[in-house]
């Protein structure tokens with residue numbers, strides 16, 4: 055593991071990263087964006103080391119993936135051991151233990167005591183697509199209901215399910231049919247106020263499903279229990295339970311997309327657990343395999359079994375090296391109590407962020423759960439989004455060796471997704487840097 059200390063060896067990006075950018079630009083398609091233009095040489099714990107020797111504090115975890123760090127020995131040793139035995143057979147061709155062991159772990163860890171089954175895939179979008187395939191087969195219906203501000207991926211179907219146009223959808227249509235959007239209960243931006251959001255958003259869903267679509271045509275309602283790319287939007291208490299109850303009454307499959315929120319990130323094993331909500335199907339990916347590509351759909355056995363043999367799968371789905379990594383990552387999540395760790399991170403960071411929020415501040419709201427926290431930037435005294443303020447803060451953090459990410463439909467949210475194993479000294483230092491950046495950029499804003 056690299057030395058767990060922030061080190062600014064050069065300007066960021068440094069000369070060796072800048073040199074590589076030239077070749078990157080020449081060789082790579084422009085459509086591949088990069089948040090922080092540095093090439094990484096080593097990473098682990100809460101630190102990324104770039105080719106110039108800068109030690110950068112990681113508040114991104116490769117977008118909520120490396121919750122156990124990017125080189126935890128429990129993961130890397132299992133990868134090495136599995137890779138030496140065999141790298142691939144294709145589970146559709148011949149079987150191996152890792153696939154079954156990961157499925158058993160997910161059946162055990164996901165919410166609910168009912169009989170569950172799991173299918174493994176490679177990417178999050180693939181898991182969401184397969185959840186829809188399963189729900190459609192199980193119900194004999196086709197319509198899919200999703201929320202405003204949703205993010206479910208970049209493949210054809212999941213792009214249709216994703217809400218934000220640029221950059222995810224612009225120019226990529228036509229989109230998959232029979233995907234329908236209902237309002238997201240976004241408390242901070244709900245027109246009649248946050249206390250009305252749950253009830254009114256649910257009423258809108260009910261109205262659209264029953265009068266426009268017909269409940270008997272709806273296969274699935276898919277929600278992120280905390281919306282990720284859309285801006286770390288925490289639904290108001292009770293909303294998810296209402297939707298679940300409604301789905302249940304109408305024979306609709308209730309799918310929780312926990313690809314970003316799942317596996318300890320929010321201070322519970324799953325974000326649904328905070329509200330006691332038990333989804334019919336749950337999708338996981340990001341943190342599942344400690345950085346290796348692996349995704350899953352887990353859910354009620356009778357729904358999961360609806361698709362006939364051969365209907366689910368993929369060449370690489372549940373790759374044995376990725377499964378070995380997942381068994382290591384899941385072991386660390388449980389044995390190092392990363393659920394508790396995520397809560398400690400929230401307890402440590404959230405009050406400091408909240409202190410930066412207020413009527414005269416560029417920070418309009420602090421929200422999230424566990425180690426999934428965000429700041430929404432606005433023009434002081436209004437709720438008008440201020441994406442350029444968020445961007446300026448992020449850039450200052452990057453220059454100071456702290457990796458932060460932007461998100462949100464309006465691009466005005468900074469999200470914090472530290473590895474759950476990050477040292478508290480590093481975490482505190484990263485928050486110092488972030489708060490200094492907010493103060494500096496905020497001061498410029500108020501002058502302007």
Ligand SMILES: *Cc1c(COP(=O)(O)O)cnc(C)c1O
Nearest residue numbers: 177178179205206207282313314
């Ligand atoms: C990241 C994400 C996806 C897509 O996962 P990929 O592995 O990038 O395909 C889907 N849903 C949610 C909630 C996500 O955060």
